[in-house]
Amino acid sequence: ETGVTQTPRHLVMGMTNKKSLKCEQHLGHNAMYWYKQSAKKPLELMFVYSLEERVENNSVPSRFSPECPNSSHLFLHLHTLQPEDSALYLCASSQGGATNEKLFFGSGTQLSVL
Amino acid sequence: AQSVAQPEDQVNVAEGNPLTVKCTYSVSGNPYLFWYVQYPNRGLQFLLKYITGDNLVKGSYGFEAEFNKSQTSFHLKKPSALVSDSALYFCAVRAFPNDYKLSFGAGTTVTVRA
Numbered sequence A: 001e002t003g004v005t006q007t008p009r010h011l012v013m014g015m016t017n018k019k020s021l022k023c024e025q026h027l028g029h030n031a032m033y034w035y036k037q038s039a040k041k042p043l044e045l046m047f048v049y050s051l052e053e054r055v056e057n058n059s060v061p062s063r064f065s066p067e068c069p070n071s072s073h074l075f076l077h078l079h080t081l082q083p084e085d086s087a088l089y090l091c092a093s094s095q096g097g098a099t100n101e102k103l104f105f106g107s108g109t110q111l112s113v114l
Numbered sequence B: 001a002q003s004v005a006q007p008e009d010q011v012n013v014a015e016g017n018p019l020t021v022k023c024t025y026s027v028s029g030n031p032y033l034f035w036y037v038q039y040p041n042r043g044l045q046f047l048l049k050y051i052t053g054d055n056l057v058k059g060s061y062g063f064e065a066e067f068n069k070s071q072t073s074f075h076l077k078k079p080s081a082l083v084s085d086s087a088l089y090f091c092a093v094r095a096f097p098n099d100y101k102l103s104f105g106a107g108t109t110v111t112v113r114a
Helices: none
Strands: A004-007 A010-013 A018-025 A032-038 A044-050 A053-057 A064-069 A073-079 A087-094 A109-113 B003-005 B010-014 B019-021 B024-026 B031-038 B042-050 B055-060 B064-068 B074-078 B086-096 B108-114
Touching: A004 A087, A010 A018, A018 A032, A032 A073, A044 A064, A044 A073, B003 B086, B010 B019, B019 B108, B024 B074, B031 B064, B031 B074, B042 B055, B042 B064, B055 B108, B064 B108, B074 B086
Parallel strands: A010 A109, B010 B108
Antiparallel strands: A004 A018, A018 A073, A032 A044, A032 A087, A044 A053, A064 A073, A087 A109, B003 B024, B019 B074, B031 B042, B031 B086, B055 B064, B064 B074, B086 B108
16 A cells, blocks of 8 residues: 555546545655546646645636645545546645655545536 | 657557557656556556666666657666556656646556466
């Protein structure tokens, strides 16, 4: 295991639902990330938190709302999603601030939007 | 803007044969270059990185990568592939020195047949 745990592993939701993805890291890192992985596309960086402050937001639609209550936990709140949002959502963490290059990834949440 | 290209969606090799996974990059300034591997139903795992110094970088599981500045390439290699090397491989780049964003390619699926 990488020390980064994501729950749930799978999630099916309707377009009107509200759900949250959870990520927890047990590595003592101080930066956390959300990436979106779609088949045959580059991984898309969605959000970066360094020392619990958001430092990167790549023009992600407002239906995705991140929350980082402390350096060990990261959430992605979802509401009124679209079918094209179906993807694998990966959480990652790193040590030494967001400029450190080595990321540790969780196994992801496979999201299906109906 | 920074980006990487992985020109091959799929690479197939026989066990025991050399394995090469290609990557080219585009970045302003000096690049930080990385390879990650994703096994089925798992998150990405760090394989190796190039920051500066020797153009040939050695990493985990017998993999190595060669940095070629003139060709803006960073190909991943393994002299003798194993069936267990079958996975999805991602190349990534970050612009030195303080860019938070780690940009990934679309990935190359490697299949090693027995």
